[in-house]
Amino acid sequence: MALRLYNTLTQQVEEFAPLRNNTAGIYTCGPTVYDYAHIGNFRTFTFYDLVRRWLRARGYVLDHVMNITDVEDKIIRNALAQKKKLDEYTAVYEKAFLDDSQLLRLERPERLARATEHIQEMAQAIQALTDKGFTYCSDGSIYFRIASFPDYGKLSHNDFSGMRAGARVDVDNYEKDDARDFVLWKAPKDGEPFWETPIGPGRPGWHIECSVMAIRYLGEIIDIHAGGVDLIFPHHENEIAQSVSLTGKPFVRHWLHAEFLLVDGQKMSKSLGNFYTLRDVLARGYAPEAVRYLLASVPYRKQLNFTFDGLKSAETAIERLRNFKARVDGEKFQPGTNEKFLERTAQSAHQFNSALDDDLNTAEALAAVFEYIREANIAMDSGEFRSENVDAARDLLERFDSIFDVLRPSAKRGSIPDEEIEALISKRVEAKKKRNFAESDRIRDQLAEQGIILEDTKDGTRWKRK
């Protein structure tokens, strides 16, 4: 079965097929680097990562561009307050974003595109829109005239046809002809950074960067454009208006939107005090993989209520997966093949694939894996699992981990080295042989204090870091 994805535009699940035979052109709305990204932002970014990984698993070559918005009102305000140059200010948060992404094992897109590095191209695009009659000027700023774009509202399924607000004043005190119109280019204001361009001095509005950079790197029609649901209106609606007006072609074939992460049943906000950055969560001692697992385990079109209980539950679930992997890798099985169980493994792999093909149903994919693990454990306990079943089990785990990527523990600082652990374990084995359980338990407790858990199996002692 082919990969099927829900398309916000058509409100239907549609088969994915890229325009350029095997290459998927993807544009995702990235961070605005005015502050640390919070885990709600990372829910969406984790979703992008899953899209990437699953497309690759399905044989597509990725051509993925993500923007970094490094010029915008809040950035300018904060940079001014700290008396810093724009790029000096944004560099801190861009780095923080990339570091956090790495902790969450989010793959780097093929290209990261900074808004400030494409100002002249944006100016050109705005000029082109002006030449075609889609814009107007007001107080040195340039606006897009929504009245000139009849399809406005198609993505968000809003009907604006009856709505004709008169001239009004927006938050920036710029004059607009129509409430729906949005700014393409902002005239310079006192003390604020601006760029000299053929369309005059100023800085770009928010929406134009995505249209310009997407078209620049991916062509006029892109396969997938993704973001959070809050971007559907007005951001993506405005991107469509600009891009289609510019090229005369449909802009995007699949619009994908991730639902919100909630905290205490509400959208995260600083005023409610339910605002967590990744740093906040890790500072409480949770592993980054647990965050990744939690964010990935709830299908992206469903709101996800973040709780620390949920994180704990994610950690335990990961433990179970890792324990199983350790068993597959470390246990000695009787020689031979259990054909029936090979079939069972293939069935689980198929179930896993079908779940992800079905609009990235990660919950169902996980269920397939856990069900398999339970049955494999039973087969191992009863001796029905044979040495030649190991490879298939490993393949399944690898396929799982190529998407979820939680099996490898994150390095923890300050742990004792492996050799030291092994040495202590040998001492303990000796003590146990002599039935000196007091000594063997003492060693086990000593290791436990340092976060090392021992497991005695019929094939010897296995250990892991907690």
Add this chain to the structure above:
RNA sequence: GGCGCGGUAGCCAAGUGGUAAGGCUAAGGUCUGCAAAACCUUUAUUCGUCGGUUCGAUUCCGACCCGCGCCUCCA
């Protein structure tokens, strides 16, 4: 008010016109020198409410109730 998402066991959550996946938690048990890991058993006659269609609905239709989000800052 318009648009969108959702209401399934203590918590998270999948799913189907034919009688409820999976994870976590809890209790009991098997295994173990004791643990750990693993396994077994138990936990929703029921899927927001009320109607309708149907031999049969959690799943389709209608109405209603509740939660969340967007409606020119926003993942």
